[in-house]
Amino acid sequence: MRVVILGGGYSGLICALRLARRTRGQVAVTLVSASPWFVDRIRLHERAAGSEPVKRELAEMVAGTGITLKIGRVTRIEPRGEIILGDERLPFEQLVVALGSQVDVNAVPGVREHAFTLEAASAGALAERLPAIAARNGRLVVIGGGLTGIEGASELAEAHPGLQVTLLSSGDLGGDLSETGRAHLRRGLGRLGVTLEQAQVQRLQAGSVELGDRSLSFDACVWAGGFVVPEIVRQSGLPVNARGQVLVDPYLRALGHENIHVVGDAAFVVEPPSLIPMGCKTAVPMGTYVGESLAQLSRGQGSEPFDYLNLGFCLSLGRRDGIIQFYGKDGSPLRWVFSGRLGAWIKEAVCRGVVGTLAAERLGLCISAWRKTGRKLSPEVAQQRRLAA
Incomplete structure (x- = not known):
């Protein structure tokens, strides 16, 4: 056979x-x-x-x-x-x-052109860029409130204390966790200095996330918004x-x-x-x-x-x-x-x-x-x- x-x-x-x-x-x-x-x-x-x-x-x-x-x-x-x-x-x-x-980079306009992902090649490229961004206290926006986004935001915030990390989610963070788990999650992210935002992403531009009624600027962006x-x-x-x-x-x-x-x-x-x-x-x-x-x-x-x-x-x-x-x-x-x-x-x-x-x-x-x-x-x-x- x-x-x-x-x-x-x-x-x-x-x-x-x-x-x-x-x-x-x-x-x-x-x-x-x-x-x-x-x-x-x-x-x-x-x-x-x-x-x-x-x-x-x-x-x-x-x-x-x-x-x-x-x-x-x-x-x-x-x-x-x-x-x-x-x-x-x-x-x-x-x-x-x-x-x-693989990460769905076609889910939102601009993701393919303006965001990193946590795929092998892109993760390596991001690792090379982040030290310089952290040295000037730049902002990293991680989009996606699932496990990938949470782990990515916390890992990067801990590795680069000078980095301003924002975790952007379209829904409630930690929805698959119990109340005890969600409470610990928020404490852990707070301890690492990760700012939480809840909004629906409309598109990505060079250096900014468009959220409909406002925009959020960034020096680097990680897309963790789903897989195909x-x-x-x-x-x-x-x-x-x-x-x-x-x-x-x-x-x-x-x-x-x-x-x-x-x-x-x-x-x-x-x-x-x-x-x-x-x-x-x-x-x-x-x-x-x-x-x-x-x-x-x-x-x-x-x-x-x-x-x-x-x-x-x-x-x-x-x-x-x-x-x-x-x-x-x-x-x-x-x-x-x-x-x-x-x-x-x-x-x-x-x-x-x-x-x-x-x-x-x-x-x-x-x-x-x-x-x-x-x-x-x-x-x-x-x-x-x-x-x-």
């Missing part, structure tokens, strides 16, 4: 490693990545603050596993069984789309939603395409109540699940639907503060949180654990695990969904 996996991020890499390990050469596994380097995305706000990232080559991370690594940018996905990679055509019997997401899936996925003809995420069934197969699995940020499970948030915490379980499912398929075995229980999330507020927010089984935030230095320590342990999980998988150790809801599909319903897909 020939399996092609598109994307060398968290989900694509763990999927390739698990599949190769479970099949031991009985399946031809090809991993395709646009870059030869593994990007640890959950640390890109640290990169923007000036820290030097640990460089990891994908070739080293898959060495000795039997995985064929191809570096290049996919120009077309042919769902009927072929990938176009430059001048090369890669046939497949099973395809895994793990292309992740790479356009190549939408162009493939697979069924997608407004963000470009592929609509998948409970087995993470693209609707209407049983030989195409989609994992990580590029996937949207259409069956309620299986709302799976974007992020590393879901990318690794999804990639692990599909790697295991394809290994079972190669042996003529079936698999259970993907099952994931969202237990909460962790949020850094610089290097010495953080929030660990827990969720109940109904998806609502619990009142109590871990915060302060303990929260920062747990957050750091989680970040290290992600890379550690990938390294362990390569060595034959299965430490990727997640909580499940325990819901089961009856054989009749499972068969109906397979036929519908």
Whole structure:
């Protein structure tokens, strides 16, 4: 069986490693990545603050596993069984789309031209500019009240005390946190000197954010206002939603395409109540699940639907503060949180654990695990969904 996996991020890499390990050469596994380097995305706000990232080559991370690594940018996905990679055509019997997401720089006019993002290249460019801006007490505006914007604003404010940092959000900040978590969030941002603003951004100009009835000047701007899936996925003809995420069934197969699995940020499970948030915490379980499912398929075995229980999330507020927010089984935030230095320590342990999980998988150790809801599909319903897909 020939399996092609598109994307060398968290989900694509763990999927390739698990599949190769479970099949031991009985399946031809090809991993395709646009870059030869593994990007640890959950640390890109640290990169923007000036820290030097640990460089990891994908070739080293898959060495000795039997995985064929191809570096290049996919120009077309042919769902009927072929990938176009430059001048090369890669046939497949099973395809895994793990292309992740990217910052939506087209959401508001002027973002592409006048804002940095917390993507790898842009974060590096921002890191070079900020020291000079901070030295003259310049203003940095971070737009986006989600986890990316909060972590970015706090990290940059802590790394550059002379910087005037404003965090601009269109809605209530920390909406996914409990009251205890929101209170700590505001205290933490206040301690770092981050000014909070709530307004709807109309457009970005050179040096200013237009807010309808007023404008906000800046020396640098970071856009963290949402994510979309790479356009190549939408162009493939697979069924997608407004963000470009592929609509998948409970087995993470693209609707209407049983030989195409989609994992990580590029996937949207259409069956309620299986709302799976974007992020590393879901990318690794999804990639692990599909790697295991394809290994079972190669042996003529079936698999259970993907099952994931969202237990909460962790949020850094610089290097010495953080929030660990827990969720109940109904998806609502619990009142109590871990915060302060303990929260920062747990957050750091989680970040290290992600890379550690990938390294362990390569060595034959299965430490990727997640909580499940325990819901089961009856054989009749499972068969109906397979036929519908």
